[in-house]
Amino acid sequence: MRTNAPVSGSLLADRSAQSANAATSSTTRVNPRPPSRRSPIIARTREELDAALRPMRTNGQTISLVPTMGALHDGHAALMAYARERSDCLAVSIFVNPTQFAPNEDFDSYPRTWDDDLAKCAQLGVDVIFAPEVDTMYPDGPGRAGITVDPGPLATVLEGATRPTHYRGVLTVVAKLFGLVRPDLAVFGEKDYQQLSLIRSMARTLCMPVEVLGAPTVREADGLAMSSRNRYLDAAERRRAVALSRALRAGVNAADEGAEAVLAAAYDVVTAADGVDLDYLELTNTDMGTPQPGAEARLLVAARVGTTRLLDNMGLSLGDAAVLVDREAR
Ligand SMILES: Nc1ncnc2c1ncn2[C@@H]1O[C@H](COP(=O)(O)OP(=O)(O)OP(=O)(O)O)[C@@H](O)[C@H]1O
Numbered sequence: 001m002r003t004n005a006p007v008s009g010s011l012l013a014d015r016s017a018q019s020a021n022a023a024t025s026s027t028t029r030v031n032p033r034p035p036s037r038r039s040p041i042i043a044r045t046r047e048e049l050d051a052a053l054r055p056m057r058t059n060g061q062t063i064s065l066v067p068t069m070g071a072l073h074d075g076h077a078a079l080m081a082y083a084r085e086r087s088d089c090l091a092v093s094i095f096v097n098p099t100q101f102a103p104n105e106d107f108d109s110y111p112r113t114w115d116d117d118l119a120k121c122a123q124l125g126v127d128v129i130f131a132p133e134v135d136t137m138y139p140d141g142p143g144r145a146g147i148t149v150d151p152g153p154l155a156t157v158l159e160g161a162t163r164p165t166h167y168r169g170v171l172t173v174v175a176k177l178f179g180l181v182r183p184d185l186a187v188f189g190e191k192d193y194q195q196l197s198l199i200r201s202m203a204r205t206l207c208m209p210v211e212v213l214g215a216p217t218v219r220e221a222d223g224l225a226m227s228s229r230n231r232y233l234d235a236a237e238r239r240r241a242v243a244l245s246r247a248l249r250a251g252v253n254a255a256d257e258g259a260e261a262v263l264a265a266a267y268d269v270v271t272a273a274d275g276v277d278l279d280y281l282e283l284t285n286t287d288m289g290t291p292q293p294g295a296e297a298r299l300l301v302a303a304r305v306g307t308t309r310l311l312d313n314m315g316l317s318l319g320d321a322a323v324l325v326d327r328e329a330r
């Protein structure tokens with residue numbers, strides 16, 4: 001198992017918005033409104049996006065954004081419903097962002113399911129779909145992004161240890177999307193918890209006028225977190241993949257006994273599973289710093305099942321008896 005150096009909570013803290021509860025306790029108004037019956041406007045260029053959003057801006061309507069890479073599933077649908085209830089106009093971006101994929105990763109094979117995505121967006125009451133080409137987002141070419149967002153130390157651990165260039169690409173494209181759409185609020189999934197933490201930190205640190213909200217992870221009936229990459233799994237791998245959420249659940253169930261017990265319980269389940277190659281299993285506080293006894297925490301896991309890398313995480317309340325094992329000793 002990879003061991004990662006502890007991350008300083010104070011560097012990365014976003015105390016204004018944490019975990020699932022933060023999303024539901026947001027100050028944003030909740031405005032249940034039925035899905036619009038109109039088809040979404042499809043904007044492919046910056047000019048088309050401006051034209052699509054101008055009437056909403058002129059009318060003083062609030063705009064929400066759900067950034068995605070397409071291959072939409074019920075997890076994305078939940079983010080859209082969450083955003084739609086909190087805004088007058090819902091924009092969804094569909095863009096497989098090349099700069100967050102390393103050369104050895106799956107950019108070329110990433111699922112692209114435009115017709116199905118469009119039908120889902122129409123059904124979910126999306127007002128505007130922004131689906132740019134690569135050169136619209138990167139006019140000088142994705143390899144020459146020029147000015148990029150430095151994601152800081154949190155981007156070097158956990159996902160960042162395996163994917164060292166990933167979060168620079170994510171934050172750069174999300175900053176661009178925020179600049180283009182200028183949303184009042186943006187919704188991201190807790191499934192990608194480290195990504196959500198980094199985007200919150202970016203918006204706060206760079207004074208971006210957008211409220212970043214996290215929405216809970218949507219799961220398959222057996223507990224597997226929904227993910228576009230689940231499509232890569234064959235039947236046997238799909239059965240094995242449930243080990244990630246089972247491990248997290250075992251950890252959550254041990255929360256009263258403290259941090260050491262949480263990690264041990266989760267570790268036993270994930271390492272006992274055939275064909276599941278653990279990358280990391282870590283316990284953090286809700287800001288992804290060091291977990292504290294008697295406080296809310298986050299248990300995060302990543303593993304390879306066949307050639308597919310999957311991640312998942314769950315929140316828990318740690319018992320007082322928490323003494324962390326030395327990570328290097330595990
Ligand atoms: N199961 C889920 N529940 C809630 N939100 C999710 C879920 N899966 C993805 N999201 C969120 O949807 C947004 C778009 O993610 P993306 O398009 O990369 O889908 P994905 O399923 O995470 O794909 P991948 O398999 O590439 O990780 C992100 O904010 C992500 O956290």
Ligand SMILES: CC(C)(CO)[C@@H](O)C(=O)[O-]
Pocket residue numbers: 067068069095097100170173174192195
């Ligand atoms: C936030 C995001 C859309 C940026 O490309 C992507 O990382 C994702 O889908 O999670």
Ligand code: BAL
Pocket residue numbers: 100101192
């Ligand atoms: N949802 C995470 C996007 C990625 O893995 O590139």
